[in-house]
């Protein structure tokens with residue numbers, strides 16, 4: 001056949017696009033206002049594509065359980081974890097984290113785990129959302 | 134007025150390092166006569182990222198994740214080659230189940246990479262519908278990768294002495310479903326690439342790499358196999374579980390009966406390899422024995438064990454683009470004494486020269502793309518001193534190399 005892709009091209013014209021229109025179908029004129037509207041329940045977000053089980057997202061830290069052994073600091077490839085000497089607890093800078101989950105694996109008391117939260121874009125690397133402690 | 138006589142001369146076109154047609158920084162200098170390429174010179178060294186340097190203050194576990202970031206497409210091949218090198222140095226035996234799991238991840242990566250390449254190749258000749266189709270198929274493969282490893286690209290699945298995540302029984306139906314989808318699309322893709330006139334027009338007889346040149350220039354991976362050289366680490370050394378699997382070195386001759394070593398053959402080669410990979414994953418799923426997935430599950434213990442090691446190791450793995458080699462020397466410190474990476478594209482750069490000579494300017498993108506180059510992975514040495522960047526001559530490099538050997542032997 002000369003044009004093997006033609007049938008697919010025609011079929012495509014009648015199919016629903018694969019793209020998930022996240023977070024809104026059209027780009028809002030004013031993003032801050034749109035987000036405020038979403039907060040007030042006036043507008044609705046189109047949800048992102050679901051993450052699979054065991055996805056490696058934002059780290060969750062159970063501070064109470066942590067024994068301050070510093071093993072996680074030893075294996076972190078990105079030097080994203082800081083030790084707080086006084087409290088004997090850790091502080092994770094997510095803007096440096098590469099989400100390898102190695103700290104989760106080594107922690108002897110399993111006080112670190114990974115959630116499925118991945119919407120972590122921020123203009124400030126030290127914003128509250130990007131620091132886990 | 135007397136007309137000035139002109140002699141016909143060739144002219145030079147520089148392309149790169151940054152150029153819209155190039156996806157990664159590389160510098161070409163073409164000598165052109167009319168439309169024909171007379172000579173080519175390739176210069177690398179524009180994207181040195183000091184990956185090996187960054188390893189000097191990190192322990193082997195941390196380096197796994199640095200190795201992963203050498204290449205986005207081979208984000209499994211590099212860490213696994215590094216792990217093989219460390220296992221070689223430290224005499225770690227990996228459990229049998231882990232050997233199979235490693236094959237599955239490796240072959241899945243090969244499928245993703247070859248599909249990505251097939252799309253790029255189609256794009257280079259202006260056949261963008263195929264680009265979208267192949268990438269649609271690749272998307273499913275990436276979803277499967279995400280399902281198995283936790284993320285789409287940076288898989289973080291390798292561990293020294295095994296793998297980090299198991300494939301449980303309840304995951305098998307999903308894997309089979311996706312493999313069936315892949316097989317179905319493979320049929321379609323094969324038809325497009327093998328029968329469509331557009332692709333044949335541009336790829337048959339273009340960018341020929343003869344078997345002699347492939348051998349002489351040490352080409353690796355699909356590039357060399359498409360020229361008829363049966364070179365494949367998976368078959369030649371049977372590491373991982375490849376020794377127990379039914380695998381044979383394939384060349385385009387298996388489909389067409391002849392080997393031309395042109396771009397068309399390299400397309401066929403990669404398509405055949407996709408099929409082989411699907412088959413290998415199925416074999417692994419069938420044959421996988423039960424058992425542990427990692428030699429030493431306690432990472433703190435593993436680190437202590439590695440710290441005691443004094444020795445060197447080499448890891449070789451057949452990455453999608455060919456053989457990747459990692460060399461590592463451990464000397465009883467936290468960080469390894471040295472770590473050296475040789476990415477497959479390094480070998481596949483010189484073959485560009487015989488491929489491109491005699492071709493037309495418009496063939497440059499597809500011929501260059503046909504070796505599936507990964508420039509950023511290849512750049513290992515760049516010298517910047519006093520703000521000037523300079524290159525080393527062969528003699529200087531040789532001297533440095535001898536010095537390094539001496540230093541390492543000490």
Ligand code: SF4
Pocket residue numbers: 072075076077078079080081092096097098099100101102103104
């Ligand atoms: S996930 Fe990896 S990079 Fe992030 S804090 Fe843990 S060890 Fe460090």
Ligand code: SF4
Pocket residue numbers: 065066067068069070071072073090106107108109110111112
């Ligand atoms: S490894 Fe676990 S217990 Fe130890 S410091 Fe890190 S978070 Fe705390």
